[in-house]
Amino acid sequence: MLKKNKNAVKLVLGIIIAAVTIWLTFRNTDWPDLRSAFSNARWGYILLVIPALASSYVFRVYRWVMLLSPMKKVSKAVAAPPLLTGFMLNSVLPGRLGEFARSALISRRTGIPFVSSFATVVIARLFDGLALTGLTLAVMTAMWDSLSKSVRGGLIAAGCGYIVILFILIALRKWHEATAGFLVYPLRKFHLDKVALKIEKMLLDFATGLDILKDPGEMVRVSALTIGVWLSLCLSVVPVFYAIEMPWSWFYPPLILVLAGFGMLIPTPGGAGTVHYAIGVLFPAITGIPDSQAKALAIVFHATQFIPVIIAGLMVSKGNIKLDDS
16 A cells, blocks of 8 residues: 555656656747648658667567676566566556566566566666766767756766666675675664665675676676667657657757656656647757747657557556556
């Protein structure tokens, strides 16, 4: 019951945030210009989003199978439905609940402990974060002179944060007992021994899922698959520019993904509102493109990235997923 209440509160808060950010995005919209952008759109190009987007999820499945392999050999057919279901839940609910759901589903299917399977999800997301950091650096290189000092500092700090987390995970895998003890030391310092013991045990179980980090060759392969994920996502953005007849430069697709990634940090259902604001308001502020085109881009980008995932997730989940199980 408590978990249901927490999920309900998260959902309500997410919907409120989405509503506010949608209002902030579209409150000063030139509606005739926005309608013109849609009426002149060449919608056939949108079909080209699907193969590029699908290939990004193929790379994700291969990567997850590789991350799970130190614990158990899992086939791609077994891994794909939980992964798609998890991304579907992320697309309709706030708070990244889908990550817990897919960990629970793969654990149920394979017998891998939940904490260990969740560790592989964390690693995958960390590699995604590092890839997003790489895209950010590429965009910053292309737009350095036009970015304010505060924006540069924020983007650099975010990249450094991902690198710090990566080093912590590597340390947890290589020196698991020492690192776990170090991480819970502040709790013991304040005489919270029971809490420290419980968290330390969870960290040691979590370390089991980090086995992939001990093999440099496997890390290189995971990195290559991650590059495949994000190159595919960049390609999936390109048809949207053609659809709304919007001129673009090579760094626009990665910039869209970077802005959408920051928008997704705020927990709304599927990034509704926050992604629209990031692209519809921040993108034109950075690039100087017309507001109406940017808002049309935000709407079409969001729909093409999330609706196919929701449909695919619903097809594989068959309505049997309960959030309580996560």
